[in-house]
Amino acid sequence: MAPGGFFGRALVVDVRGTRATGTPLELDDRVLRSYLGGVGLGTWLMHRLAPPRVDPLAPAAPLAFVFSALVGTPLTTSAKFAVVAKSPLTGLLTDALASSQFAISGKLTGHDAIVVRGRAEELSVLLVDGGEVRLEPAPELAGLPAAEAETAVKERFGRGWRTAAIGPAGERGVRFATISHDGRHAGRGGLGAVLGGKNIKAVLVRAAARVRVADQAGVLAAARDLRERSFGPATAKYRELGTLANLLAFNAVSTLPTRNFTAATFEGAPALAAEELHELRGVARNSCASCSIGCEHIYSRKGGGSQRMEYENVFALGPLCGVSDPDDVFAASARCDELGIDTISAGGTVAWAMECAERGLIDEPWLRFGDGSALLRALDAIGAREPGLGELLAHGSRRAAEAVGQGSIAFAPQVKGLELPGYEPRTLQAMALGLAVNARGADHNRSGAYEADLSGALDRLEGGVAHVAAAVDTEDRAAVMDSMILCKFLRGVFEDPFPEWARLLGLVTGWDLDGGELRVAARRIVRAKRAFNLREGATAADDTLPARMLETPLELGSGRSAALTADRLRSMVAGYYVARGLDEDGRVDPADLADLLLEA
Incomplete structure (x- = not known):
């Protein structure tokens, strides 16, 4: 019997042409205890299932949705899952964590991980219903943002399913495309491009099992205690202002990367700060599934609608690109969500291109630091992989710098191909x-x-x-x-x-x-x-x-x-x-x- 919280098996799904088959892979207690689940177990699965030196976008490259022992328990913040694969952006291991009901339903298919290999003949959706899998063609979803694709598959297959989907950038192989679900994103490293390389627009999961825990009373007591502690001072910043509270704090100590890391303070920071936006534009606060903290802060957008804003997307699309107008930063963040691209890699790659343009290394005179409309134009070009600039930047700053040459790799803001986050x-x-x-x-x-x-x-x-x-x-x-x-x-x-x-x-x-x-x-x-x-x-x-x-x-x-x-x-x-x-x-x-x- 598997230990509590685990099923002791992964489901390996092979997609070929118009069909999908699922094969259980047994996970013994020794592996589960050694790697714990989540990213650890996903790393072990990549060693086991990824052919050495495989192209991350090739059919043989596996993509794993990995759960943990805590998923499905009442412990606060436990409704999370990891997506693990070889990154098309770095050529190395990548993993991304996300929170949503997809985590709970995915685990309750009766598996500790769902691994996808192969490629569909046409754009399709993959359905995992307990141990049963099937592939359904879905050409009508082509080009849709992930959120619209989620709505469409619910209408087609019913509301009992939970969905993880890619946007148009994932379909087109943008190397920093994301996988999205319930408005949240497994963002870094290009996991959306890996799924797109399999011609799969969305993965749908439906719960079909129950998970056992070893000490039900003990888990309930621990959950109550952890929930109470989650309301304490250690999480106050996240509840009150969210991660965007970091912006002014980092600006004050010269660690806010600005204009492609040429400076560490940004004169426009106050206009983008959580303190300012909370007063002028704050609309609501929200929580991830099974979370008592509620760090998500929603702000109103010019012309209607709202947008979730966090430190990293504001940093990358604001100070890093020299953009100080909140409406431009909000619009750019929304555009990244619609296209399905990572905001940090998008901002870092565009900031590098802005510096190249200002140095005369690329012939794009319109692309300048501080120009919000230029930022949006560049994002659209990336999402569409437009010939020229869009195609160049869709590969990320390292590959783009290697293509442009002229010493531009020296200021490409990346390590191992992954763009730097907002820390100088x-x-x-x-x-x-x-x-x-x-x-x-x-x-x-x-x-x-x-x-x-x-x-x-x-x-x-x-x-x-x-x-x-x-x-x-x-x-x-x-x-x-x-x-x-x-x-x-x-x-x-x-x-x-x-x-x-x-x-x-x-x-x-x-x-x-x-x-x-x-x-x-x-x-x-x-x-x-x-x-x-x-x-x-x-x-x-x-x-x-x-x-x-x-x-x-x-x-x-x-x-x-x-x-x-x-x-x-x-x-x-x-x-x-x-x-x-x-x-x-x-x-x-x-x-x-x-x-x-x-x-x-």
Whole structure:
């Protein structure tokens, strides 16, 4: 019998032509306990099912929707799932987390993961009804935004289904296309393009099973306690203003990337700040499925309608592109949702193109920092893959810079091909290390080292040994939270996280866990991610930052500057390798490979 919270099997769906077949893949207790579910289990599945060096957009490349033991329990924020695949943007492992009823229904098909391979003959939808799968042609959905596709499939198949869909950008293979569901997005790394490469517009799931927990009374008591703590001061910022509260705070400490990382403060920040928008445009606050925090803040849009705004989409489509008009930023965010593209990669790629245009490296004189209409025009070109600029930018900033040449790779805002989030590495040097070494590329959710930088416990402008320890610790915590899966906004409510997480997981599964075992699992998951990337051709040379961050000091005003040298970053990376038990080239010790259970 599988442990509580799990079914002990994944469903591997092979799509060929007009048919789909599902085959169960047994997951034994050892694999589940070693990888926990979510991102961890998805990483193991990629090792097992992805052919080495497979093209991410090829039919043979697997895409996995992965659940965890906590999905379907009353624990707050547990209605989350991971989507894991090889990224068409980076060529390496990628994963994205999302919250919605799709997570609950997907798990209650009776599987801990649903893995899709192959390619349909024409644009289709895939239906998973318990252990039964079928493929239905859906050419009428071509070109629709994901939200409209969801509405259409509900009308066609009924309301008992939950849907994850792609927008037109995913159909067209834009390398940073998203997968959307209930207005939320599995956003980073181009997972929508992977699904589009299979000619699948949407995946529909319908619950057909019930999940057992080991200690029902204990889980209910823990859920009540966690819910009460979720209303405390650790989550107040998210409830009151949402993540957009970071904008003015980051601007004040010179860590708000502006105009393609040429500055770290933005004169237009107050107009985009949560404090201003809350007073003038605040409409509502909303929650993800099974969440008591309610971090989602909805704002009114010019001309009618509303838009959910968060720090990362405002940063990427606002300061990073020099755009300060809220209406332009709102419209750009809405356009990304309609097209189905990641706002961070979209903003970063367009910001790079704006700098190229201003330097005369590309012949697009209309594309200028601060021009909201130019931003929207560029987004439309990307979504349509228009010949010229649209086709160039649809591949992301790294590939675009490689095509343009002329030294433009030095200021392409990416690590391993993934565009940087809204954290300036030169003024947050623990975060700089986290961004450089992370398996997914430049990412703030798999390495929260910025918390250490901003805590005051270390000098954020002088990276060193303490910064290495902070990056390792936050990466370990993220690995566990992303695999259990719990929302990161809960992280502050746990006083002693690893033992507390072990207790929650033990109540659900029946495993006799302690915090030490979860720490070991975290390190295993991080090593397994790196092992996959090494298999796919990654090297230590990829663990770095754009040349701009390492060669150009950042002016802070009053004669002050912040600098992160290549030597300092290399020293921190070397320290990270030692802390992770890697060799000097960042490779996993062969003696550790058996612990990864890759042959299980």
